[in-house]
Amino acid sequence: DIQMTQSPSLLSASVGDRVTLNCRASQKIYKSLAWYQQKLGEAPKLLIYNANSFQAGIPSRFSGSGSVTDFTLTISSLQPEDVATYFCQQYYTGTWTFGGGTRLELK
Amino acid sequence: QVQLQQSGEELAKPGSSVKLSCKASGYMFTRYYISWIKQTTGQGLEYIGDINTESGGTNYNEKFKGKATLTVDKSSSTAFMQLSSLTPDDSAVYYCARGVDVWGQGASVTVSS
Numbered sequence: 407d408i409q410m411t412q413s414p415s416l417l418s419a420s421v422g423d424r425v426t427l428n429c430r431a432s433q434k435i436y437k438s439l440a441w442y443q444q445k446l447g448e449a450p451k452l453l454i455y456n457a458n459s460f461q462a463g464i465p466s467r468f469s470g471s472g473s474v475t476d477f478t479l480t481i482s483s484l485q486p487e488d489v490a491t492y493f494c495q496q497y498y499t500g501t502w503t504f505g506g507g508t509r510l511e512l513k
Numbered sequence: 514q515v516q517l518q519q520s521g522e523e524l525a526k527p528g529s530s531v532k533l534s535c536k537a538s539g540y541m542f543t544r545y546y547i548s549w550i551k552q553t554t555g556q557g558l559e560y561i562g563d564i565n566t567e568s569g570g571t572n573y574n575e576k577f578k579g580k581a582t583l584t585v586d587k588s589s590s591t592a593f594m595q596l597s598s599l600t601p602d603d604s605a606v607y608y609c610a611r612g613v614d615v616w617g618q619g620a621s622v623t624v625s626s
């Protein structure tokens with residue numbers, strides 16, 4: 407299986423900060439990557455698919471970049487409602503795999 | 514709107530089985546596969562498998578072969594996942610998903626004597 411590694415596992419930032427979350431795949435997945443936001447007690451919510459395509463209804467401060475094995479989710483200006491855990495997921499193979507998550511908190 | 518509605522919380526005894534449901538609405542059910550994902554605090558998110566809602570063909574993560582059985586009822590636009598021979602390690606929140614973009618609300622399964 408393709409291993410997905412996210413860093414950092416915990417990130418503290420202030421409102422208005424530019425925040426960068428990282429995700430690395432153990433094999434080439436090209437652009438078959440999604441980013442999710444998960445708040446406590448809720449299902450994951452899709453933010454980005456195909457590495458850099460915006461899901462409808464997601465605030466424009468969220469953006470994705472990268473390809474092949476290295477990917478980034480950027481929040482351009484952190485808002486209080488962005489406190490959550492963020493997961494990356496590859497769907498290049500028939501068995502999806504997920505990163506361990508980055509927990510984002512307010513400083 | 515497009516949504517997946519999952520069945521409720523389950524409390525089960527070790528060795529028993531549970532059958533979770535995932536009812537689709539707002540789209541043509543047979544046009545999309547349904548996937549199932551397990552989430553625990555310790556293991557994170559794990560892919561269980563998926564089912565072709567038109568043909569009933571299935572694809573399982575090796576880890577969940579023999580544990581999960583995926584089925585579908587096209588007449589009611591509902592996908593099912595049966596978990597058998599339950600152990601405490603099967604305690605988790607289970608999600609169904611349509612592709613990457615639509616997830617159910619999750620169903621909590623607790624296995625305890």
